[in-house]
Amino acid sequence: MNKYEEEKLKDKNHVATPRWVVENIYDLIDIQSFKSIWFPFNHYDSNFKLKADELKLQYKATHIFDDCGNDFFKTEPPKDCDLLISNPPFDQQNEIIKRTFELVETNQIKAFCLLLPLSTLETEKRADIYEKHMDKLNILIFKKRIKFIGKSNSFNTACCWVCYNIENLKEKIYWI
Numbered sequence: 452m453n454k455y456e457e458e459k460l461k462d463k464n465h466v467a468t469p470r471w472v473v474e475n476i477y478d479l480i481d482i483q484s485f486k487s488i489w490f491p492f493n494h495y496d497s498n499f500k501l502k503a504d505e506l507k508l509q510y511k512a513t514h515i516f517d518d519c520g521n522d523f524f525k526t527e528p529p530k531d532c533d534l535l536i537s538n539p540p541f542d543q544q545n546e547i548i549k550r551t552f553e554l555v556e557t558n559q560i561k562a563f564c565l566l567l568p569l570s571t572l573e574t575e576k577r578a579d580i581y582e583k584h585m586d587k588l589n590i591l592i593f594k595k596r597i598k599f600i601g602k603s604n605s606f607n608t609a610c611c612w613v614c615y616n617i618e619n620l621k622e623k624i625y626w627i
C-alpha cells in the first residue's frame with residue numbers, strides 16, 4: 452500500500468468530496484470557462500480531478516503525497532492559473548486561506564473556491580481577511596450536511612464554499 456492509501460485510512464483530515472458536490476460547484480461557477488485550473492489537495496482518486504478528466508479541462512492536480520511531495524505551501528500554481536478549487540484540510544484552514552489570498556494579491560491565481568467549514572466565517576483573524584476582500588467574495592452555504600466519502604455521520608460539519616472573483620456568481624450569498 453502506498454503512503455497516500457495509508458494516510459487516507461489514518462488521517463482524520465483526509466475527507467474525500469462526493470461527486471454531487473463537485474458537479475454542483477462546477478455547474479454554479481461554469482467550470483468550463485476556466486482555462487488553467489489548480490487542484491492543490493487532490494490525488495488520483497479525487498472527484499475534482501476525475502470530473503475534470505471527463506470534461507477535458509486543462510488542470511494541474513497536486514497533493515502532499517504525490518510523487519513530488521507537492522506541499523501546497525511550497526508549490527507554484529500552473530501558468531496563467533485562473534482558478535484554484537479544492538476541499539482543503541480543515542485543520543490548516545487559517546494558513547491555507549492566508550496563502551490563497553496572497554496568491555491572488557501577487558497575481559499567481561485569478562480566482563478561487565475553497566470548501567470550508569461554515570465556522571470559517573467566524574473569528575476575528577479570518578473575518579479581517581474576508582472583509583478586506585469583500586468586493587469579490589461570494590459565500591455558498593450548504594442547506595444540508597455533506598456526507599463525505601468514507602466518513603461516518605460523526606463527521607457532520609456544516610460547510611460552505613468561500614469563492615473569490617468568480618464571474619458567474621452574481622449574489623454575495625447563496626444557499627445551495
Ligand SMILES: C[S@@+](CC[C@H](N)C(=O)[O-])C[C@H]1O[C@@H](n2cnc3c(N)ncnc32)[C@H](O)[C@@H]1O
Pocket residue numbers: 458462464465466467468491492493494497498499513514515516521522523524537538539540541
Ligand atoms: C480534505 S482532504 C480532500 C481530498 C480531496 N481534495 C477531495 O476533496 O476529495 C485534504 C487532503 O489534503 C492533503 N494535504 C494535507 N496537507 C497538505 C499540504 N500541505 N499540501 C497538499 N496536500 C495536503 C491531505 O493529505 C488530504 O488528503
